[in-house]
Amino acid sequence: MQPKQDFIQTIKDNEGIIYKITRVYAKDAEDQKDLYQEIVYQLWKSFDTFKGRSKISTWMYRVALNTSIAHLNREKKKGHTVSADFELLDRFNASLGKVQEPQLGATGSQWQEQIDILYAHIKELNLIEKGLILLFLEGKSYEEIATITGFTVTNVGTRLTRIKQKLKTNIQK
């Protein structure tokens, strides 16, 4: 398979991961689209050098999370700017919109509301905590979280216990 097709397939198989990460780190829907584009660009840039050195998902989480931190750093320095390609943004917006459509019957909007609350609680956490809880919710083991984040397994455990406690307190407020 050609690298281009291989890359397209990899993104298609894992687009949910990028969607969830961008939703946690972006300020709003517009920012989410920009971050999504930036992550895809960074993944493409490192796709050749990646060549199976680690699991696809490990590489993907690592690049996506690091790009999100970089994105936040740049956002604060430059303020708000508008992306140049409106056609692309419109199409992207339509694509992202489909994910958010509540086609879930009578309980769909309630479910959507709960999802929004869940994201709101995660967004309240700091950068370190956000990354760790996201991987935890993704069902990653402590070992996998340690590989992606660079923390030791013990440290991941300790931090997650603290984050869970913090989340619990925030939720009960």
Place this chain on the structure above:
Amino acid sequence: MELEEMKTLWQEMSVKVEKQQIITDQLIMEMTQQKYRNKFSKLMMYEVSGAVICYIMAVFMLLNIQKLDTWYLLICGIFSVTFLAILPFFSLRSLNKIKRLEIANYSYKEALVRFAKSKKRVLLLQRMGLYLSPLFFLVVLPVMHKMFNGKDMFQSDVSAFPWVFVGIFFVFIILFSRWGYGCYKSMTNSAENVLKELDE
């Protein structure tokens, strides 16, 4: 909502999101093109334009430095040229460093440390610029006055109007600097907190 409920909800959402397959081949390839990444380039463009203006001014001053015929005007001239040459250089260098970071090579923890440190560096630079700007403004005025009008502002009779304007502008710059100091302080603190927490 309990934590276990959160995890279940997240997993339910993951199943729904992963089923979507909304992104097209064309859209993916468009996103990989450099032309869509205009945001950071835009910031770089502002910085480069600013630097070019600073360097043109510095070259102009250097070419006319012989017009500064007193020791104090010469000191003002040297300070202005140094300010115009050094600050944009460091600013562009720090932005370039951030741009060259190979995101895929670092773990989340390493990336947090690198970005927090680079943020602290950029903030320090911006803070220096903020403090030095009022001084630069005061120093560059007599230099420009001498270069364009051939008059020494400290000795010749200058009408009151420009001084009123200078005074108002100077007060504005000081107020702006004080406001900026508060903003930079809180941003630097947040970068420091990240580094401190990572050390724990």
